[in-house]
Amino acid sequence: MSVLVVGSIALDSVETPFGKADHVLGGSGTFFSASASHFTPVQLVGVVGNDYPLHELEPLRGRGVDLAGVEQADGASFRWRGRYRHDLNSAETLETHLGVFSHFAPKIPAQFRDAPFVFLANIDPRLQLQVLEQVQRPKLVACDTMNFWIESRRPELLELFGKVDVVLLNDGEARQLTELTNLVHAARWILERGPRVVVIKKGEHGAFMFTRDSVFFAPAYPLESIFDPTGAGDSFAGGFIGYLARADDTSEAAMRRAVVYGSAMGSFAVEQFSIGRLLEVTRADIVRRVGDFRRLVAFEAELDDDGAPAPGEIGAGA
Numbered sequence: 001m002s003v004l005v006v007g008s009i010a011l012d013s014v015e016t017p018f019g020k021a022d023h024v025l026g027g028s029g030t031f032f033s034a035s036a037s038h039f040t041p042v043q044l045v046g047v048v049g050n051d052y053p054l055h056e057l058e059p060l061r062g063r064g065v066d067l068a069g070v071e072q073a074d075g076a077s078f079r080w081r082g083r084y085r086h087d088l089n090s091a092e093t094l095e096t097h098l099g100v101f102s103h104f105a106p107k108i109p110a111q112f113r114d115a116p117f118v119f120l121a122n123i124d125p126r127l128q129l130q131v132l133e134q135v136q137r138p139k140l141v142a143c144d145t146m147n148f149w150i151e152s153r154r155p156e157l158l159e160l161f162g163k164v165d166v167v168l169l170n171d172g173e174a175r176q177l178t179e180l181t182n183l184v185h186a187a188r189w190i191l192e193r194g195p196r197v198v199v200i201k202k203g204e205h206g207a208f209m210f211t212r213d214s215v216f217f218a219p220a221y222p223l224e225s226i227f228d229p230t231g232a233g234d235s236f237a238g239g240f241i242g243y244l245a246r247a248d249d250t251s252e253a254a255m256r257r258a259v260v261y262g263s264a265m266g267s268f269a270v271e272q273f274s275i276g277r278l279l280e281v282t283r284a285d286i287v288r289r290v291g292d293f294r295r296l297v298a299f300e301a302e303l304d305d306d307g308a309p310a311p312g313e314i315g316a317g318a
């Protein structure tokens with residue numbers, strides 16, 4: 001099953017404690033596509049300016065990303081400049097230049113309108129709503145957002161939540177949006193506004209998936225070297241939705257597996273600047289890393305028949 005994604009196609013300038021990259025390929029749509037293309041065909045819709053190095057998107061096409069919905073408009077491309085200090089979990093936005101993005105009205109090509117899986121990547125919620133008006137009854141719609149839009153487009157964002165199945169956001173965004181410190185409360189607050197699933201990502205501390213009556217958690221992969229956290233969230237979303245689309249399954253069991261595929265793809269994204277690592281990673285690398293996730297949390301519980309720890313097992317000798 002194919003995935004339609006509408007998101008930013010950016011030129012990013014990023015500074016991390018490990019180095020610096022200027023005007024490299026970035027954007028929520030770009031990272032998502034690079035990641036999801038490991039699972040399923042992707043249809044990317046977005047806008048670039050006439051300064052955009054379009055040839056740099058060719059490797060995505062080579063990976064099965066249909067670029068027919070990438071519009072080139074007169075003006076400057078969307079540019080984002082960010083910095084990570086020692087806390088690699090949160091980006092400090094230094095500059096956002098919307099450029100051609102500020103006049104963008106997404107036009108979903110006719111051949112993409114029946115996409116069964118739709119991801120509304122981090123863009124203006126008004127545009128995310130416009131996309132939903134153009135697609136025909138997808139099986140699953142998921143969306144992402146960020147502080148920039150939570151501050152400037154809150155009513156539209158809440159309207160959007162009433163129209164999607166899955167909301168993905170990070171812990172800081174969840175707290176900012178709901179004004180609740182406790183993430184369980186924040187997730188419930190979001191679920192009450194419409195979606196049936198909320199995924200709250202906590203960077204190097206893993207990701208929670210909440211439904212109305214369950215909670216699932218996957219750790220983050222304990223990487224020895226993180227180079228650039230930019231795009232981890234979009235790559236997570238690419239693994240998550242890409243897996244569901246490939247399996248053509250939106251059950252809770254599939255979503256739990258999808259959280260692990262998402263975590264695996266996020267962990268690859270941060271190993272290099274831009275989409276570099278996502279482009280070179282292989283199927284075998286993904287399978288191996290998902291196996292590592294399994295081992296990371298596998299343990300044998302020594303439980304009595306009633307489910308309680310056997311006497312003396314916990315704190316024995318203490």
Ligand code: AMP
Pocket residue numbers: 008010011012025026027028031079080096122123124146148149229230231232233234235
């Ligand atoms: P993340 O996966 O959350 O690290 O997303 C990083 C990407 O988001 C970068 O490549 C940026 O180009 C993009 N980005 C930053 N700010 C915005 C914004 N206001 N709207 C859309 N995309 C953005």
